Amino acid sequence: MTIVKNNELTPEQVRDSKVYRQWGLTESEYNLIVTELNRLPNFTETGIFSGMWSEHVSYKKSKPILRKFWSTNARVLQGPGEGAGILDIGDGQAVVFKAESHNHPSFVEPYEGAATGVGGILRDIFSMGAQPIAVLDSLRFGELDDAHTRHIVDGVIAGIAGYGNAIGIPTVGGEIGFDPVYSGNPLVNVMAVGLMDQAAMQVGQAKGIGNSIIYVGAKTGRDGINGASFASAEFSTEHASDRSAVQVGDPFLEKLVMDATLKAVNAHSDIIVGIQDMGAAGLLSSSSEMAAKAGMGITLDLNNVPQRETNMTPYELMLSESQERMLFVVKCGEEQAIIDLFQEADLDAVIIGEVTDNGRYILEFDHQVVADVPIDFLTHAPKQTLPMAEPKRLLSMSEVQYQPDVSNLKQTILSLLAQPTIASKAKLFRHFDSMVRSDTVIKPGGDASLVRVRGTKKALAMTTDVNARYLYLNPYVGAKMAVAEAARNIVATGALPIGITDGLNFGSPDNPEVYYELDQAVAGINAVAKQLDTPIISGNVSLYNETDGQAIYPTPMIGMVGLLENVRNATTIGFKNVGDKIYIIGETLDSFNGSEIQKMQTGSIDGQLFGFDDAAEMSSQRLVRTAISQQLLASAHDLSEGGLIVALLESSFLGQLSFNIKTALADKYLFSETQSRFIVSVPESQVVTFEQLAGQKATLLGQVTNTDEMMLTTATQQIILSRQETQKVYQESISWKLKA
Amino acid sequence: MYLAKIYVTYKPSILDPQGEVIKSALKRMDYIGVEQVSQGKYFEVKLTAKSIDAATAEVESFTDALLINQNTETYHFDLSLVADEVNA
Amino acid sequence: MKAAVISFPGSNCDFDMLYALQDFGVDAQIVSAKQTALTDFDAIFLPGGFSYGDYLRTGAIARFSPIMSAVTQAANAGKLIVGICNGFQILTEAGLLPGQLLVNATPGFICDEVALSIANHETAYTNAYEMSESIVVPIAHGEGNYFADDDTLARLEANNQIVFRYVNNPNGSVHDIAGIMNERGNIFGMMPHPERAIDEVTGNIDGQNFFKSILSSILTNV
Structure with a gap:
């Protein structure tokens, strides 16, 4: 032979x-x-x-860690090990989803790398017998001031558009982030969601x-x-x-x-x-x-x-x-x-x-x-058990939280809005057909996207999320925050989070520090997933994301799906009616290490990551979901990068309405990234019911107005921002940088 | 067998936005001498025909019918005799 | 009213159109582009998508599908022929409507919701819209830049064949053209997607009157 x-x-x-x-x-x-x-x-x-x-096929290096993922509950019809995971959504129907990375191919040939990434993940879905209904992208690039990065961004966006638009599956959401660690190693993670009758599995x-x-x-x-x-x-x-x-x-x-x-x-x-x-x-x-x-x-x-x-x-x-x-x-x-x-x-x-x-x-x-x-x-x-070691950078980090410079508050806000990670990505998402199939209820630009299940009252919420800077400072807590934020996105639409797929993007597992990061990230994902009852039913591992020995930040993309029983209750982030009261849910603390404002003002991120309170997270989410199911909220928006001020502005821009806010917080807290927070707006008629329900969890900030002026009074000063001018910075910054 | 190399371009009066984008990219890349870029399509078609005249007529016919849209596009082509290949 | 929605290989809005028609009570069905007969139908819809991958040129290969001679026959018989997006591109390639859809003036696919003005209210596609109404309809295309030579444009204008115009031209179309019909008024094409704008759940109902217009004109004529 x-x-x-x-x-x-x-x-x-x-x-x-x-x-x-x-x-x-x-x-x-x-x-x-x-x-x-x-x-x-x-x-x-x-x-x-x-x-x-090869690691890509056998997961021989990552499997000992991946085995730890929690992946069973009553909804799970198919866990990890097949093309995609499957969850029961009632009425004999099921949702199928999975994420996949195409990082290396997208660096070498951005258009085809990204395009075939979309094609591959869609095959995973329909090979299970499911009709793909949506695609989301989680993308990370270097900074836009680099010409080669701009070339990669253009190619990746065109590739996703070229494939997804043509095959006729809407690209309904996702997120895009920028950081120099990705300049030689961009991340292109694509999540696809499908719908099927359980009988066709x-x-x-x-x-x-x-x-x-x-x-x-x-x-x-x-x-x-x-x-x-x-x-x-x-x-x-x-x-x-x-x-x-x-x-x-x-x-x-x-x-x-x-x-x-x-x-x-x-x-x-x-x-x-x-x-x-x-x-x-x-x-x-x-x-x-x-x-x-x-x-x-x-x-x-x-x-x-x-x-x-x-x-x-x-x-x-x-x-x-x-x-x-x-x-x-x-x-x-x-x-x-x-x-x-x-x-x-x-x-x-x-x-x-x-x-x-x-x-x-x-x-x-x-x-x-x-x-x-x-x-x-x-x-x-043959399995490989690899050594782990806590990264040296984590051993000597400052316990003190960074204190932002807010001496010129207005300018700080405008500069923050122009940061590529904060600024609107609408100019990029515009290239994706987000509406084909005519089922998209919440389009890109919200917290999570929402796709109706035709012929039923139901809708599926979906999102991708991770803030890798948090994981860089603390892989365990950062991973918990990634799951929590994904869930907040889902909850803000009114949906119940039901499951997770992941895209684990890490450096070389042969480096004990990277292997430690992977282990800690999985542990962190598990910890919050169990509290949310969102099993991890599928996923993808992409290792060796390094260029010339420099690893990316540990970037476990969390793809989450939620179920909204009645699509008529769908809630979006934009303010809706003049006079609606604006509340913040959750406590705002000194949370600046790893924040967008630290990155903007110091050029890097540093210090011990701020804390994450599991109980506070669960109770904030419960409150928002309950309030939406009782139809008390006109809008809901999760707080994430850039903190309270960015969330307020986004709700204004999306709703084309302004706000008049008065807070006892000091200026710097506008930029704090404490987890477990939302802003919601409540119609006058529902205020009493909402306040009774929320108790101490919610604090009144002010109300929605219809002027161009957005008024903001902090503990120390009052500033007024023109909505039109501010929104221009938010809308245009990415295209200005892309055309540079 | 004949080999037709067919070059399709926009008619001069038609705006070619892709060509314009490429031109401005080249300018940004410091190719300051670039005056004009037009993007077209290129086809290689192998065909059998009794004579070069017959081949010419055939190429013109199918190019008009399918390869171009006569509203906006024009073309020219080269025709040459090539050895028959044995296709494995 | 009986309607056919033609499914070309690569069509991807065929079911959106089918469901939209069914929502308005139309007896609609998908008909494969491999079929050769359309005699049973009062109206024929060519849906959006990427027929044959949009390879070569949008619509260029689809126009040679077997079904297209039946479409031409139906058009000559005065049946209503409606092309949306890729369907519009196919109709122009087939010569059933004048002009051509070119690459957007700023190349790249655009998905957005854009304002349209109704340039002619007395058509089978717009009669249900109010005179003062301006509507917002989704667009999703990379080649929606309508081009026609000056003579053709003059004819389109003179005969009131321009049905919809963009309020803020997104793609470079001449005379802001978003949708046109033939002189007889029974063949129509537009780049925007009214079938994506019929349900409150998905946030836009400005396309409803498009379908109501077609329904009322078919019921009047049949």
Whole structure:
């Protein structure tokens, strides 16, 4: 069984040249393979082990930590381990969601990297049998004064738009942040949400001896060969010219694949055994994982794989990451119905193999066996327990909170509004079709987005969030805050948070300090998720986010979904009526280390992170949800980066109304980022009921007005801001910087 | 077999916003000598035909019918004889 | 009234249009672009999307779909033909409406809600709107920049074929044109999406009168 194709190294040459190291296999992993097989692996086998044992596919380094995620409650129909997680939302329906990162590809080729990120996560959703209904993006870039960053921003935004708009799934929200740590390593995390009838649920499993493996969708080319290993390698600027790992997306084709797949699921659920999309490590990973999950074996005849290029080798066919491809397992004898359905949509659908009971992964090519390895061994990379160490920076941090300079309050407010992280991203989000499908109730620009479930009273709220600066100062508490803020976003719409997907973006896990950050972040996410009853049902890990040894901030993106039982109760952040009373919910403290104002005024973030009070968080959220369900609130907005002043201004801008505020707080507290706070506006008629409900939790600040003047009286002074002028700074700052 | 290389551009009277954006980017990148940029499309079409005249007529016909929109676009093309390839 | 919503490969507003028509009580159904007959229908809607990926030019490949000869036949028979967004682009490529939709003056896809003025109230698409009404309708396109030569524009203006204009032109369209009809008035195309503006839950009902107009004119004519 030592077949050697043209130009391929012999098993002995593989061993002697140690080419496997270039593909990411360590020497000890290679030796383990030799021992298990009891012979030298050939070229193809070495290649498939390198793909399957890459961190991107196997999570061999992160799994010991990911196992700790809490992922079960009564709603969970499908937890981690499949294409996406699934939650029960009643009426026999379910919501499906997951996030995925495309960080490295987006740095190398921003347009295609971001576009194929959207395509990949949508396949994860519809391969579960769900109709995708929304996409959200969590993006991090370097500062906009850098020309290359501007190029990346333009490309990523255009790529998300190019794919999402064309396939017709609305991009309803997300967030965009800027910090120099991302300049050589931008983050492109995409979350997709789908809706399905529970009866249509599909899983990626290859059960039943003799059942057929059917390849569907785009033909296989040489694009993205070994992309999985590429995404698992640290980035060095030397390799920036290496473009072989870039795949090109075709949203038109994916639209056809999506529609046909959903049609197949609805019409032929009795004969479809499993569905899996081909993502990282392509055909290899999808086919071997489907068989492993079912405890079966699989045999593929690679000559049947539809090919776009000529003379492709088994290694290339297995490792290609050509986009828009899916694998179906279909009952033996029933294949033609599926093949016909896809051919009707002008798509390739070809039987390429079958399920076996021998537990082996066997590849045939030109009538010869080119790989024959135990499937369990192939799909279970040797776990690595890595050392952790508390980062040195955390050991010597100042306990004192930064004190902002507010000597010119008005100017400080305007400067803060112009910060790219604070300023409106509407000019960027405008490129995304947020309304296609005609179900978007709350569009980008609110706290969370809201998408109705047609034919019911229900709506789904969704958001992505993380403030990585907080995690940089304290990975455990910062992660708790990320979950809490995501939940506040959901709650501000009136919805009940029901579940989490994550996108864990970290540096190299081989660095004990980074591994510690990962461990602490997961612990922090768990801690708040359990209190909220929002299990973590899916997620993605992106490690090695470093450029020339410099890691990004620990950035665990939290994607959260909420359920609003009656869409008529949907609440938005904008002020609604003149005369409505404005309240702040929650206590405002000295919370400045890691804040936007510290970053703006000192150029960096420093000192021990301020505290997080779990009980205060839960009670603030409970209050807002109760008040919305009793229809007491005209608006609700969570407080986050930039603190009270930014939240007030955003509610004004969105509502096109001003405010007259009087607070006993000193000036600096306008910028405090204490967690667990909201501002809400309450119609006069509901004030008594609201105050009774809120008790000590809410403090009256003032009322909504219809002048251009926004009046603000603090403990020490009164300032007046023109809404029109202030809003211009907020609206235009990003485009001014992009055009620089 | 003939190889047609077809170059499609906007008619001169039509604003080409993509060309304008590229031009201003080039100016920003200090290519100050750049006077005009127009963005077009380029097609390579292989076809069999009895003669070069027949091939010319064919190319003109399908370019008018599909490759361009005659409201706004115009084109020119080169035609050459190429060896038949054996497609694997 | 019986309506067909044509689904081209890559159409993505076909179901939005179908649901909108059904909300107004229209007996509407999706018809594949592979079909060749449309004899049963009073009105035919070409929805938004990216037919054939918008590859080559928007609408350029879709116009050669099998269904398009049936669309042309129906148009000649005086049936109502309505193209929204990509549907408008297909109608111009097919020569059923004059002009062409080019890349936006500032290149890039725009999704927004924009104000429209109603340039002609006496059409099958606008008769239900109040005279003084200015409406806000979503747009979502990268190629919505309407172009026609001067002669064509003069004809459009003279014959009152311009149905909607942008109040603040978002894409560079000549004469601020957002929607036009043919001389006979039975073929209509517009870039904005009235089918996204019919439900209070999603925050905009300015498109309702568009559908009411069509309904009343079909009921009058049938």
